[in-house]
Amino acid sequence: MNWLDAGLFLRGVAWRDADGRPVRADPDDLGRLPWDVLERARVPVGVRLEFAAYGAEAVELHYRAEAGEVPHAFGLWTDGRQVSETLADPADEAVVRLRLPPREGPFTVYPPESQSPRFLGIRAVGGRIEPAGPRPRWVVHGDSVTEGWWSTRPAHAWPAAAGRLLGLDTVNLGYAGAARGELATAQQLATLPADALTLAFGTNCWGRTPFTPALLGETLRACVALVRQGHPHAPLLVLSPVLRPDAEHTPNALGATLAALRTALEDAVRKEIAAGDGRLALLPGLGLLGPEHLADGLHPNDAGHAALAGAVATALGKLMA
Structure with a gap:
């Protein structure tokens, strides 16, 4: 052999x-x-x-x-x-x-x-x-939740599970502790072959590297603009931060709660859609998980990853149809 x-x-x-x-x-x-x-x-x-x-x-x-x-x-x-x-x-x-x-x-x-x-x-x-034969390529960028933290196996991470549901070749660009809308990363995403993309960041803009709502909104719009330079017509789904109980109503060093940051990010996506980006969609993250889905108060357990995968697969499937 x-x-x-x-x-x-x-x-x-x-x-x-x-x-x-x-x-x-x-x-x-x-x-x-x-x-x-x-x-x-x-x-x-x-x-x-x-x-x-x-x-x-x-x-x-x-x-x-x-x-x-x-x-x-x-x-x-x-x-x-x-x-x-x-x-x-x-x-x-x-x-x-x-x-x-x-x-x-x-x-x-x-x-x-x-x-x-x-x-x-x-x-x-x-x-x-x-x-195996080629499948449509889905590039996913996010933080430790996207990277799959606290899933018990790599196959249970929500990008892997959502990719299986949709028959996609998932490319996971989740960076634990990071994903703060780095513009260099957005430019790198623009260079990658992709049939669909997902941006899932914002949680880490609350804590160690604090953002204001205005800063996060403009950062999101800049990221979308840079990704669109390489993928002007690809389906692009933005997932806003999921539940994080300790941060929802707690101000960060600049006075912003995670709830306020999430609202700013979602408003920025809606503005881009209203401005004519018909291949852009928003999946609000807050209602997708409950406290029972969080292994440590921040990262999903396997049930949480499965719930995220189902929600993302539904939203992305509609966008790709």
Whole structure:
């Protein structure tokens, strides 16, 4: 069994660095980005393998990763559901075998992204595999909620789940601790191939880097304008901040509550739509989650991610129709 180039099977890839590794910021434009964006962009969030199988009883993956102390979990999915999870002992380099059900797929493997795996090869056992066909590409930008924090597996993060519901190739550009409307990021989004896009930021404009409502509104409009330079007609969905109980009515260092910031962001989107952007839509975030959906008062649990995925899939599906 010869090893195949695993890079041909990867999906959810935004950019690749000089060594061919998937990265989540433009490697030729890193100097304009804040340090927290750079840190999170190194983690291959949302990157996965997709393939069809013909007569294969299993697939083997040769990879390197940060060993850590917890098992490396590989989730195998098809038809929108997980069919198995394989746990591999922590190791810097290993080969893991995933047994396949008797069907062609297509299959998706969600790797242990937090261990920053790099795939060196992929091969079939007892048959053959080939890369899955292309799907419409959906680029999603946001903060730690978009990155999938507190979901128990990468496949449960709301962008991954919404992408499955809509049959899209999700490219996750969620940056935990960041996503404050960085204009350099908006310009990078404009350069990426995309059939649809989503912007989901604002929560981090309340705390560590405080915004006023006026500043956030203008930042949103600037981001949309820059994204539109590369994607003038693509469906663009803006998701405003979801519930954060400790911030809703608490002023930040500039006197703005999260509720006021959310209103300003939503008003800015409505103004852009009224000005003629017919491919722009707003999904208000406040009513999508309740306290029971928050694992830590800020980040959704699996049920919260599922609720977000359903709401986003409905809104984006209408926009793409």
